[in-house]
Amino acid sequence: MSVDSIxxxxxxxxxxxxRADARLLGAIDDLFLPDDARLTERTRLMxxxxxxxxxxxxxxxLRQRAARLLTATGAVAAAGALLSGPGAVARLTAAGLLRxxxxxxxxxxxxxxxxxxxxxxxxxxGPEEMSLLVRLAAVPDRVVASAARALLAADSAEAAVLPxxxxxxxxxxxxxxxxxxxxxxxTDRAIAEAAARSLSVDGEDEGLDGAAMRLAAAIDARxxxxxxxxxxxxxxxxxxxxxxVLAQAAGLDYAQAEAMVxxxxxxxxxxxxxxxxxxxxxxxxxxxxxSDADPRRDIEAFAERLDMIAAVDPARALAALTxxxxxxxxxxxxxxxxxxxxx
Amino acid sequence: MSAPGxxxxxxxxxLVDRAGLLLAADPxxxxxxxxxxxxxxxxVAVPQLATVARLARRLxxxxxxxxxxxxxxxxxxxxxxxxxxxxxxxxxVSGWRETPAWRPATAVGSGMDAAFRWxxxxxxxxxxxxxxxxxxxxxxxxxxxxxxxxxLLVPEDAGPLAxxxxxxxxxxxxxxxxxxxxxxxxxxxxVHRDGAGAFIGWRGTVRLxxxxxxxxxxxxxxxxxxxxDRALRAPLTRIVANADSMSAAADGPIPPAYADYAAxxxxxxxxxxxxxxxxxxxxxxxxxxxALAVERIDLADxxxxxxxxxxxxxxxxxxxxxxxxxxxxxxxSGDFRRALQVVVNLLGNAxxxxxxxxxxxxxxxxxxxxxxxxxxxxxxxIAPADQARIFxxxxxxxxxxxxxxxLGLYIARRLARAMGGDLTVESxxxxxxxxxxxxxxxxxxxx
Numbered sequence: 001m002s003v004d005s006i007x008x009x010x011x012x013x014x015x016x017x018x019r020a021d022a023r024l025l026g027a028i029d030d031l032f033l034p035d036d037a038r039l040t041e042r043t044r045l046m047x048x049x050x051x052x053x054x055x056x057x058x059x060x061x062l063r064q065r066a067a068r069l070l071t072a073t074g075a076v077a078a079a080g081a082l083l084s085g086p087g088a089v090a091r092l093t094a095a096g097l098l099r100x101x102x103x104x105x106x107x108x109x110x111x112x113x114x115x116x117x118x119x120x121x122x123x124x125x126g127p128e129e130m131s132l133l134v135r136l137a138a139v140p141d142r143v144v145a146s147a148a149r150a151l152l153a154a155d156s157a158e159a160a161v162l163p164x165x166x167x168x169x170x171x172x173x174x175x176x177x178x179x180x181x182x183x184x185x186x187t188d189r190a191i192a193e194a195a196a197r198s199l200s201v202d203g204e205d206e207g208l209d210g211a212a213m214r215l216a217a218a219i220d221a222r223x224x225x226x227x228x229x230x231x232x233x234x235x236x237x238x239x240x241x242x243x244x245v246l247a248q249a250a251g252l253d254y255a256q257a258e259a260m261v262x263x264x265x266x267x268x269x270x271x272x273x274x275x276x277x278x279x280x281x282x283x284x285x286x287x288x289x290x291s292d293a294d295p296r297r298d299i300e301a302f303a304e305r306l307d308m309i310a311a312v313d314p315a316r317a318l319a320a321l322t323x324x325x326x327x328x329x330x331x332x333x334x335x336x337x338x339x340x341x342x343x
Numbered sequence: 344m345s346a347p348g349x350x351x352x353x354x355x356x357x358l359v360d361r362a363g364l365l366l367a368a369d370p371x372x373x374x375x376x377x378x379x380x381x382x383x384x385x386x387v388a389v390p391q392l393a394t395v396a397r398l399a400r401r402l403x404x405x406x407x408x409x410x411x412x413x414x415x416x417x418x419x420x421x422x423x424x425x426x427x428x429x430x431x432x433x434x435x436v437s438g439w440r441e442t443p444a445w446r447p448a449t450a451v452g453s454g455m456d457a458a459f460r461w462x463x464x465x466x467x468x469x470x471x472x473x474x475x476x477x478x479x480x481x482x483x484x485x486x487x488x489x490x491x492x493x494x495l496l497v498p499e500d501a502g503p504l505a506x507x508x509x510x511x512x513x514x515x516x517x518x519x520x521x522x523x524x525x526x527x528x529x530x531x532x533x534v535h536r537d538g539a540g541a542f543i544g545w546r547g548t549v550r551l552x553x554x555x556x557x558x559x560x561x562x563x564x565x566x567x568x569x570x571x572d573r574a575l576r577a578p579l580t581r582i583v584a585n586a587d588s589m590s591a592a593a594d595g596p597i598p599p600a601y602a603d604y605a606a607x608x609x610x611x612x613x614x615x616x617x618x619x620x621x622x623x624x625x626x627x628x629x630x631x632x633x634a635l636a637v638e639r640i641d642l643a644d645x646x647x648x649x650x651x652x653x654x655x656x657x658x659x660x661x662x663x664x665x666x667x668x669x670x671x672x673x674x675x676s677g678d679f680r681r682a683l684q685v686v687v688n689l690l691g692n693a694x695x696x697x698x699x700x701x702x703x704x705x706x707x708x709x710x711x712x713x714x715x716x717x718x719x720x721x722x723x724x725i726a727p728a729d730q731a732r733i734f735x736x737x738x739x740x741x742x743x744x745x746x747x748x749x750l751g752l753y754i755a756r757r758l759a760r761a762m763g764g765d766l767t768v769e770s771x772x773x774x775x776x777x778x779x780x781x782x783x784x785x786x787x788x789x790x
Contacts, residue, residue, distance in 0.1 A: 121407075122537045129466035131544075137489035152488035156471050284402040292408070303401040 036264070036296070039108070046111040051098065052089055054162060057176045058198065059088045065194035066178075070186060078187050081180050088177035097173050101332075103166050107143045109255070110160040110263045113208075113239055119293035124233030134238040135196040136215070147215035151241060154211040163255065168245035171198050205336035206341045209254040212244035221245060227282045256324050264296035268324065274317035353698045357434040359387055359425075361394045364406060371699055372436055375414060392423060398430045398456075399425035409438070409538045422539045437539065439699055450597045457548035458483070458528070462535070464544045467492045467508050480551065496521050496528060496549070504530070506728070511542045518552070527552030572623050576616065577714035583612035621750040625736075628757040635678040635761045639785040642675045642716050643667040643681065643707040649686040650705055653694060661699040664690070665706075673707040675714030676772070677762040682782070684768065685755040689718040689778045692751070696722035696776075713764075716780045725770040755780075 039047065063083055092098050124131075130138075133155075136148035147286035154161075161169070175195040181186065206214070221229050226249055233242040239261070247257035250272055260268040266287065273283045284306060293300035323334065357368035357376075360393045365376060365387050367431050373383065381388025387396060391410035391759075399406040405426040422438040428514025437593075459476030468491050477484030487495055498504040499518035507514040515531040589597070589605035627633060650657075650666035657664045667673075677681075693703040699718050704719040725733065736753045752766075759766040763783045770776035 122543045124465075124541070124543065129464065130468060131464035131466075131470055134464055134468045134470060134489045149489060152470065153474065153485035156474050156484070156488065194672070281404050284404045288398075288402060288404065288406060299398065303398060306402060333693070 001157040043108070043111055043115065046114070047104075047107050050107055050110060050160060053177075054091070054167075055089050055155075055170060055174055056137075058167075058171055060173070061198055062175055062191065062194045063178055065197060066187070069190040069193060073186065075186050078184065078190075080183075082178065082187060082190075085178055085180055088174045091177045092173055095177075097177075098208060101164075103162075103169065106162050106255075109262060110162065113258065114160065116262065116290070116293045117237050117239035120234060120237040120239065120289055121292050122237060123289070130231050133238060133241070133291055136219075141218070143218040144215065147211060147218045150206070150211040151208070151215050152240070154206070154208040155238065155240065157208075161205055163207075163209070165330065168199055171195050208240045209244070209258070212238075212240035212249065213254050215241060216248040217246035219245070221249065223277065226276060227278060230278075231282065231285060234286065236261075246272060246276065250321075250324055252321075255328075260324070261290075264294060266290070266297065266302065267275070268321065271312070271317045271320050274309065274312045275314055275321060277314045280306065283310060294313045352374070353439050354435055354437045355439075357436070358428075359393075359432045359434060361400065361430045363387060363393055363397060366431065371439070372434070375412070375419075378414060390423075392434065392436070395423045395425045396434060399427050400432050403427050422691065424539070441695075448544045456550055458551050460546070460548050461495075462493075462544060462546050463492050465511070465534075465542060467545070469495065469790045470544070479547075480521065480526065482521065492545075494522065496530065498530070507532075510726075510728070511630060513545075516550075521549075524696075535753060558783070572619055573609045575619055579612050579616050583609050583616070586612060587747075618750075622755060624754050625750060628754060633761055635681055635758070637676045637678060637762055637786070640675055640677050640679045640682060642673040642677075642714050642780075642782065643671040645679065645682050645686055646705050646707045646716050648683060649690050652687055653690050657694050657703070660694055660697065661701075662694050663702045664694070665702060665704045665705045671707065673709055673714050673716075675764075675782040676784060676786050677764065677782045681758045681762065682780070685758055685780055686716055688751045689716075689780070693718050693720035693722070693776075693778075696720060698722070712784055713781045714784060715782075718779075719775060719777045719778055724774050725768065725776055726771045726772050730768050730770065734766070 014090050031249075063085075067079040067082045070076075070082065098104075131251055133152050137145050137152060139145050139148075161167075172195060175191050179191055183191075219225075219229065226245070229245055230242055233245060243258045243261050246252075246261070247254050250257065252272075258273065260272050263269065269290075270283065270287075273286065278286075287297075287302050287306075288299065291297040291302070323331070326334070353371060353372040355369040357372045358366040360366050365381065365383055365385065368376060368383065372687040376382075376388050376392075387393040389412055391412050395406055395408050395410065405424060407422070407424045409420065409422050412421055418441065420438050420440050421436050424435045424436075424437075426433045457476070458480050458481075459473045460467055460471075461473070462471035469488050472487060473485045482495070496519040499520065504517045504519070506512075507517075511534060513533045516529040517529050517531070517660070519530045520526065521528055529550045529552060530547065531550070532545040534542065535544045535546050536630045537543050540733060546689045547785050572614070586609035587607045588594070590602050590609060592602055647666050647669070654664070690703065690705060697703055703721075703722040704717070706719075707714070707716045709715070733752050734756045736750065756766040759780055759782070764781045767779050767781070768776060769779075
């Protein structure tokens with residue numbers, strides 16, 4: 001046996017040892033993962049697909065744009081290298097850069113939102129043939145009509161749009177991942193310029209949340225209009241509008257209200273519904289529709305507590321939600337600190 | 344026979360008191376509850392019904408829910424609406440169908456070769472369009488949302504499409520032209536219903552006309568169907584057997600959702616096996632030289648045997664089948680095996696669409712020069728407009744129907760005609776259906 005092959009075998013053995021250790025740690029994590037923290041196979045698949053699609057789209061855009069810029073300056077070889085490099089998803093995953101809290105939170109929220117919206121029981125109130133958004137898209141008030149059309153379009157879009165802050169982080173991560181090890185200054189500049197262009201056009205697509213918030217603001221439901229609007233939005237399976245109307249009424253941002261609506265425990269949602277002074281039957285109907293759409297929810301336990309929930313004073317409910325109404329950076333810092341202190 | 348796939352029209356009512364005791368119930372509910380060991384004045388014995396009633400009482404709002412109830416050997420699918428009324432809860436239970444065979448995903452639903460997919464609300468206005476696909480054929484898809492379906496395209500034959508839209512029915516491969524580009528397309532849609540069976544809109548596809556419509560005549564050589572039969576039957580049987588044992592958790596506990604998936608896999612496998620049988624039949628009857636050896640047969644005997652074959656299924660559904668008396672003989676000319684196949688198909692449909700407790704009349708008689716078998720049911724009937732369609736290949740009133748594959752009646756009529764006879768239907772909505780298999784007199788002239 002040559003020295004080289006002994007060296008090679010030693011390296012391989014070390015590598016195998018490291019992988020065995022990683023497998024063991026993975027098995028321990030998997031075994032002791034609490035059931036309610038575990039994603040279902042379907043959710044996991046959808047989250048992975050959304051992540052790959054999003055990164056794939058960003059990657060294709062950056063590579064092509066940067067390659068065009070390089071080609072224009074005559075750097076054809078560098079452009080070719082950029083177009084043929086290894087995929088960004090594998091590189092970013094291996095580096096652990098996708099284990100990003102805000103990114104995973106947004107991805108899971110998008111997938112859960114779609115799952116629940118698709119499973120909501122359709123309920124038509126009264127003899128009206130036209131569905132809620134179709135009707136709103138045809139009202140004379142142009143602000144309402146245009147927002148309703150935008151929401152119809154956003155709900156039809158096959159790829160969910162992640163929040164701008166998350167996309168911005170992903171754009172720079174992908175830019176780093178497609179950068180060849182041998183990148184010269186021209187290549188770096190081209191990638192940076194391509195990324196800057198992606199960032200600047202990014203604000204143009206308001207996404208599902210933006211369109212829903214615009215519509216909720218345009219409707220600006222009065223207290224007495226809130227109950228029928230919320231119930232009809234749920235019955236029409238327009239979960240984004242339901243979230244946005246609640247957020248608008250309670251003065252939260254969309255993501256905060258969405259997190260409360262998607263949580264299976266519902267504890268924060270009940271407070272939110274009381275904070276906007278919804279009555280017992282309305283809270284019961286919302287809880288029933290959500291539990292029909294989401295098997296993780298326990299409607300029997302909710303029924304047990306409904307009387308107590310309905311008796312909560314709206315001002316107290318709002319006060320109890322205060323930690324959720326703080327600016328996101330402050331909330332994230334509080335959450336991170338609480339998590340460290342629990343350990 | 345009803346519009347295929349629709350639940351029976353029966354709505355049974357009951358009243359449950361504050362403590363969950365059954366105060367009163369219509370016969371269908373009372374007997375379902377009695378078979379589960381309950382009685383009037385005692386606690387509701389069907390657990391799923393008791394749960395819905397209790398939930399409605401505790402939430403103090405109406406609760407509507409689809410439930411599957413084990414009823415002796417069969418599973419019944421019910422739609423339960425529980426409405427609090429003072430201290431009591433009123434139950435209205437509809438549906439009443441056996442857990443359906445696995446439902447094939449319709450071509451419209453997946454639309455692999457579709458240019459784009461769309462959905463519309465009951466006013467036929469677009470609520471969803473796959474934007475990328477629509478833009479690829481030059482449509483301003485986002486601008487079309489909220490607009491009537493007809494703002495998207497101009498039908499080549501407006502009548503049938505307008506009829507289908509007004510009648511809230513499915514339609515398939517209606518020719519049309521896209522507004523703007525004028526491109527020829529095929530438009531198809533299935534009906535979308537909620538759990539209680541109420542109409543909530545359409546889901547459809549648009550295919551470019553350059554992609555030819557689904558071929559109407561199969562160009563399959565006998566060797567192909569024969570090969571298909573041999574190649575698929577063994578693996579499918581194995582899939583069904585394995586899925587059944589997974590569904591029964593034979594190798595250890597699995598999450599209930601996965602047991603359900605396995606049951607779906609087994610159901611889908613059985614559906615495919617039945618489809619292979621039908622395709623082999625279809626291939627045979629569509630050959631130009633297809634002929635049946637016609638001999639003297641006894642149609643009353645055929646009817647009695649068909650009733651015997653489906654006796655278990657009928658009693659599971661609580662349906663009584665009245666068959667010709669043992670002494671009766673009605674001679675006809677036909678092929679015994681094929682005539683039995685036709686009558687079993689008719690009787691199977693009649694049982695499937697009969698309300699629980701209903702009766703299916705199976706009679707054989709001679710009328711003029713012809714020998715007849717009639718199958719009469721008490722189902723909701725078939726609209727005149729649909730009566731021709733049910734005999735078409737893959738012709739179904741509701742393409743979303745579970746079980747069946749739209750070939751049964753097509754094959755049955757072709758077989759009847761190949762024996763020199765015919766298969767016809769008379770029906771009116773709400774008045775049941777009467778299918779008649781008519782064959783010529785026995786070869787020796789004696790009736």
